[in-house]
Amino acid sequence: MSTSPSTVPPGPDAAGIGRRLRALREERGLSLSLVARRAGIGKATLSGLESGTRNPTLETLWAVTAQLGVPLTAVITGAGGGATVRGTAVAATLLEVFTEAGASYELYRMVVPPGTTQTSPAHHAGVTEHVTVFAGVLRAGPLDAPLVAAAGEHISWCSDVPHGYASIGADEVRATLLIRYPRG
């Protein structure tokens, strides 16, 4: 369309925001017209917003996300940085830390490029890892007894032994990784 994607003037990812908005709307089975009307904005505005051809004001974006029942941050994540840990294969972004009476938890967003493998030394006793795969196929777990999960599946293991992560097939693996550290 208008701008060649080669030289993107750095800025918020309007196209990505548009894609997320459209996905959220369609998940809910709502029409563009209906959402625009409920949000009190013009159809033209929402149309241009979803196609990524506008640079919305906060107020406009808020009206839409509120109508879809998601926080503003749900559509603009990916813009800006969080703490990202990079290994030989795995890139993990810390989303949140939960501290409970008996244990603490770290929740990561994880990406494993196709055809790559990474191994990790044993953690402390009792540490467990829980992975839910979004896309691709992941083999992970103890090196001597790995598990496999495809999109939509979940695996977990005790990581107090050497363990690893590997993508299987041609697709990048995307997943959440939850690590549980028992108190002590």
Added chain:
Amino acid sequence: MSTSPSTVPPGPDAAGIGRRLRALREERGLSLSLVARRAGIGKATLSGLESGTRNPTLETLWAVTAQLGVPLTAVITGAGGGATVRGTAVAATLLEVFTEAGASYELYRMVVPPGTTQTSPAHHAGVTEHVTVFAGVLRAGPLDAPLVAAAGEHISWCSDVPHGYASIGADEVRATLLIRYPRG
């Protein structure tokens, strides 16, 4: 315009965003003029932004936060509400939305007070839910075949049938809830 004094028209908390921007700038010992110049925006814009009297576009806000070295989400979190969905028993806060080729995912932080129960109607076909429990004991899943998970455990089920969530025992249940919506 400015005045709508009694009832604040629901929207992003412009005043709060302005306060956070100004705080971030002053923490760094930078002048308004300097930040505006570096961000490539007018001083008038930044001034109005910090005082909460403007409704910035995403691009403008991004230019400023990028210059301050923080993600966009750093200034808008808590603005207009982190969307928390409350049911009869479950309080769920949406942490993030992941959109993939074949499906999209919503990741929630979930709390179930002791001794409470909630049921949910069936979702669309193919929707699955994945729960990892941090604290307490949770019984959840299809009403006719519920599953049980204690701290550190994970359960998942197909939620295209009526399903429910209930805390067991005296402790509040804390968990993450990941809902998968297949495309189509």
Added chain:
DNA sequence: CCCGGCCGTTCCGTTTACGGAACGATGTCA
């Protein structure tokens, strides 16, 4: 003292994101 520089705010003309209306496409029913 006066001057030059920088501060943050206000004024103002320009740019652009906004919503309403018109449009072609598609689906449903008599």
Added chain:
DNA sequence: TGACATCGTTCCGTAAACGGAACGGCCGGG
């Protein structure tokens, strides 16, 4: 088959967010 509703996109006048310039206030140096 035509009448009608609703879909999402495009056109266009208007409202408002934008950047530049001017303003008063505050310092430090000559």
